[in-house]
Amino acid sequence: MIRRFLAHRRYMREHRWTHTHLSEYLDEELAARDADRVAEHVSICPHCRRVLATLRRTLEGLRSLPAEPRPGLAEVVIDHLWQAP
């Protein structure tokens, strides 16, 4: 009983910790030991696994958002610069 309680408490601690470090994990900005910690929890937690997978997809989407060009912008800016009082 106590063992199960302690295991659950450890699981929840790892769950919270992992949830707050998923971005750093995806950005490869965690120390190796912390990255292992995330990977280990994700391997046993379906919730965190889903969030991690969909967060990865979200970042792919954000990185693929196109920039809307503004043709002739530089010349307009330059004209404005030297005409300003």
Place this chain on the structure above:
Amino acid sequence: MRPRPTEAESVLVARARGGDRDAFEALVRRHGDRLYAVVLRFVADGDEAQEVTQEAFLRAWRSIAQFEGRSHFFTWLYRIGINEAKRRAARRPAAAVVSLNDEPIPEAPDWSDSPQTRFEHADLRRVLEHAVRALPIEYRTPLILRDIEGLSTREAAEVMELGMAAFKSRLHRARLAVRRALDEYFLEGES
């Protein structure tokens, strides 16, 4: 992606600091499009983004003597542009900013393997764009700089004048909020 700083850039900045207009024009041509792309995500439309870009370069030119080169020129320029965009945003009536909800929706499907998530679909892109715009500005900024513009965490934190831990915390919450918007999108698609 943003232009890479080069040796030539530091030369251009030094010349511009000495009042060389040609050098500053070269900096406009190098960074103008990217600055415009950044501020466009803070303001109402392309015309306003152009005005903000013009104003940012004008302010940069007038104060370039104070730029000491301790940071990249573009991080300094982005800071000027974003501050100008925020100043204008504050003058407008409050936009429909959603509260930051970054909790996953339990009943949402796992869309990570869906072919739709290649983000080729215009409606999916619209959902993403809308989710980014709906973020409170202090959360939108890190997401735009880091994930859309491709700055490093250190560079983006520098633009925002935030410590790394504070920057990462905001970035993570912003990403989770956008992720949740996609949960909602796919959940609606199922119903």
